[in-house]
Amino acid sequence: MKSIKEIVNDQITEDLSYESLIQKLQEAKEQNLPIEEGIFGAIGGAVLGATIGPKLGGAICKALGCDPKGAFGSLLTSRLVMSAIGTTMGWKF
Secondary structure (H helix, E strand, C coil), X not given: CCCHHHHHHHXXXXXXXXXXXXXXXXXXXXXXXXXXXXXXXXXXXXXXXHHHHHHHHHHHHHHHCCCCCCHHHHHHCCHHHHHHHHHHHHHHC
């Protein structure tokens, strides 16, 4: 279990990364540079993969008839793996 200090440090780091992303987007807008839309798709894909990915992986396991607690099922229901898949798919679209 994380301590309060670790949770606060994680939140500060996350806030700083959002501020950094927003600052870079504002600089690109001011300099009239094209913005790569793929990054927004990748971010959206990662978020969706992390949130609904395990349920989707569980449904795939059920359809394939494999055990969700087994090696392949654990891979499909992992938030990290589904987030990576979502990121890749979001970047491509």
